[in-house]
Amino acid sequence: xxxxxxxxxxxxxxSVCDYYTxxxxxxxxxxxxxxxxxxLVNTAVVGNYTKPSIPGxxxxxxxxxxxxxxxxxxxxxxNLLPYFNGGLASSNRGGSSGVxxxxxDDGGALPLMMNKPANGTRSNQFRLxxxxxxYFGVLLGCTQQGTATHPMPAFPSYNGxxxxxxxxxxxxxxxxxxxxxxxxxxxxxSSFGIADADIAAVAASLMDTFGQRCxxxxxxxxxxxxxxxxxxxxxxxxxxxxGDGVSEACVKAGPAPLxxxxxxxxxxxxxxxxxxxxxxxxxxxxxxxxxxxxxxxTGGVEGEGGRRSGVGAALAGVVAVLAVLL
Numbered sequence: 001x002x003x004x005x006x007x008x009x010x011x012x013x014x015s016v017c018d019y020y021t022x023x024x025x026x027x028x029x030x031x032x033x034x035x036x037x038x039x040l041v042n043t044a045v046v047g048n049y050t051k052p053s054i055p056g057x058x059x060x061x062x063x064x065x066x067x068x069x070x071x072x073x074x075x076x077x078x079n080l081l082p083y084f085n086g087g088l089a090s091s092n093r094g095g096s097s098g099v100x101x102x103x104x105d106d107g108g109a110l111p112l113m114m115n116k117p118a119n120g121t122r123s124n125q126f127r128l129x130x131x132x133x134x135y136f137g138v139l140l141g142c143t144q145q146g147t148a149t150h151p152m153p154a155f156p157s158y159n160g161x162x163x164x165x166x167x168x169x170x171x172x173x174x175x176x177x178x179x180x181x182x183x184x185x186x187x188x189x190s191s192f193g194i195a196d197a198d199i200a201a202v203a204a205s206l207m208d209t210f211g212q213r214c215x216x217x218x219x220x221x222x223x224x225x226x227x228x229x230x231x232x233x234x235x236x237x238x239x240x241x242x243g244d245g246v247s248e249a250c251v252k253a254g255p256a257p258l259x260x261x262x263x264x265x266x267x268x269x270x271x272x273x274x275x276x277x278x279x280x281x282x283x284x285x286x287x288x289x290x291x292x293x294x295x296x297x298t299g300g301v302e303g304e305g306g307r308r309s310g311v312g313a314a315l316a317g318v319v320a321v322l323a324v325l326l
Contacts, residue, residue, distance in 0.1 A: 015141025087266030098170030100262030216245030
């Protein structure tokens with residue numbers, strides 16, 4: 001029976017992660033959950049590249065362009081690649097202002113297409129991708145994943161920033177940009193047979209938690225208390241949260257300023273070109289801009305990416321871009 005047929009019958013008391021790990025790989029182990037999250041995240045980042053070989057399963061033909069590929073949302077062009085390749089000073093590692101960090105510094109798309117986060121284990125790319133696996137494991141309710149008090153080497157706990165706002169604050173992501181990111185996650189899930197109802201529920205939860213500017217503090221990772229700011233959508237077009245707990249100062253401040261341009265070629269027209277940036281030997285850059293000086297938190301999810309028939313043109317385009325930029 002095809003996974004896509006089984007998907008619609010997920011019990012309400014079984015998490016998305018637990019149910020689909022069993023449906024895809026037959027055993028809901030920590031190692032299998034880690035595999036499913038690797039497949040999901042890597043596909044969301046670089047587009048379609050593989051499907052597990054399961055007898056009797058007929059996979060849906062869902063094209064996934066990938067987060068690193070340019071796209072459009074309601075007629076608005078979106079290009080998230082400059083946030084990943086060091087073109088923009090959008091990382092929170094620089095204290096009172098953003099810095100440019102190349103998160104594709106260890107193989108780019110190629111190791112992801114081999115079900116790996118990176119070629120090695122000491123790179124920005126490895127840190128980003130493994131944090132994405134762990135963070136989405138929490139979001140999707142992976143019960144076999146490790147926690148702060150119960151380590152699970154096969155699928156480690158998330159140990160990055162408890163505040164997604166702190167991690168993404170210098171990105172100034174607009175509503176179309178965040179929407180495009182969430183869309184790619186949804187398309188990747190759909191390509192592996194996850195039911196539309198489950199995808200819609202997860203997408204709505206992501207938008208509610210991260211998609212409203214100035215939203216009140218929240219706990220996302222249960223073992224990372226107390227509550228922290230979580231808004232990722234802080235730029236143009238982001239809905240402003242209402243109700244108790246909303247920062248009026250944030251509301252009055254308006255959308256966050258665009259990140260400075262660290263490399264005009266890699267930035268590809270994104271960001272604030274009037275900001276000045278100085279590249280360093282490590283491949284990052286310090287930037288002087290008008291960004292605010294909120295305290296910094298590092299270590300969070302930043303970046304804020306058998307072959308499917310027909311993937312050649314879209315994925316080859318992404319790989320070609322990465323080959324030029326890295």
